Amino acid sequence: SGFRNGGRTVMMNAETKSTNLTALQQAVEHYELHGYAILRNHLSQETVEKIKHQISQLESKVVCVPSPFKSQKVGSAKHLVESAHQVVGFSSGPKKPIQQIGHNLHGMVGDIASLCYSDKVWSICKALSIDDPRIVQSKVVLKPANHGWRVPAHTDEQFIFTRPLSGAGLWWAVDRCSKGNGCLEVIPGSHKEFKMESRFVCDHVMLCTKFSLIPPLENETRVTWTKKCAQRYKSRFKVLEMKPGDLVILHPFVIHTSAANRSKFPRKALTIHIVDGKYPWEKTNWIQPKEGGDFPEFPQMKIKASENTNPRVVLSENKASPHEASDMSFRQQKLSPVTSS
Secondary structure, three states, X not given: OEOOOOOOOOEOEOOOHHHHHHHHHHHHHHHHHHOEEEEEOOOOHHHHHHHHHHHHHHHHHOOEEEOOOOOOOOOOXXXXXXXXXXXXXXXXXXXXXXXXXXXXXXXXXXXXXXXXXXXXXXXXXXXXXXXXXXXXXXXXXXXXXXXXXXXXXXXXXXOOOOOOOOOEEEEEEOOXXXXXXXXXXXXXXXXXXXXXXXXXXXXXXXXXXXXXXXXXXXXXXXXXXXXXXXXXXXHHOEXXXXXXXXXXXXXXXXXXXXXXXXXXXXXXXXXXXXXXXXXXXXXXXXXXXXXXXXXXXXXXXXXXXXXXXXXXXXXXXXXOOOOOOOXXXXXXXXXXXXXXX
């Protein structure tokens, strides 16, 4: 294992208990400097196989609806909003492959839920100084062989907006991810250099979405990222090739993208987004906690409160989720499709 500066990938083995704290500290340093960090072998291959099996089950059973980004018509966000507390498949149209499955895997799907609330994830939250971590969404991102799609350059803040800024995105490779099958690409340091002009907002009364201007931070020094920037700074994107079980930690401001999958190899990934529950939640975010409630807290928060001490860093992947999710306990409600345009 080792660590390199200058925007290069962190190369380290997070499964080695004796060096885990050092590796995690180094990852946090890289994350703060460059806006991302990779923890190699974050998941055992046994865990990867369990998650891959559950994804296959989801693909065959989940109800599929049109992508929420194709329309801004009244009512078009109905399925997206409902997916906050369900497990739903999204595609670009009828008979098209599933693009993603979400957004409550962490609350409803056995082994995935166990991973999401594991001590491994808790340790990362603590290292990033997220005092009261709350998972707001989880999803599987699918890029089938020879049929993947390009994801434009964006930041996670555009879809999960918080002020003050809090949280991070965690992205696990389930398949081998390479340039050929559409792996992640990031601009190192972009979280300090660029700001996005608009973000995805939702009118929860009219059940429709749009992109709205992002208010500038106090003493803002970043320059605005425009459509022309993607081409202008194309050479600055760093390809993040990963093996199954590797983890990327993404800063909410870091610009990232992925190319279409034109290879014969599929590219599946599992991702979650975590925020700090000590801050108020933005009511125009598309995802909202259940009415009158909050996003569930980590079970470790209760242990921390009862012991009144800092939690021990443990590498367990099998911590039970607070929802006591069973292997396939997701609901399969019949959803009527919406018209996409």
